[in-house]
Amino acid sequence: MKEITLYSQPECPPCEVVKMFLNEHNVKYKELNIKEDDQARNYLITQLKSYSTPTITIGPEVITGFDLEALTAALNID
Template structure:
């Protein structure tokens, strides 16, 4: 599985849900909080053309916003 990066920010309930979801299904991820470092915010906007959190990067796939169905599809999770 490709590395998973989750861009988050403080006081973002959807970000918390995504992190809990990934943990529940046993996926490790790297969290990058855009409130903690301006370089991370710049990386999110310039590299991924995203201005919202959560933004999840899995290999070449970028999921902007809270989209559990797309995340399940990319991670091949069947319920």
């Protein structure tokens, strides 16, 4: 399984939806709170070229926002 990282922040409804989706499908992921983790925030902006949460990395793939189709495809969920 590819490494999955969720970049999130407090009071982000789409972040909560992504977490529910991942948990519902028993997907293990690492969550990084960009409000508390400056290194994660900087990586999100400089390396992933994303300025919003949720941003999910699945191996080399980057998904910004709650994109159900992209998440389902990247995780091979039917």
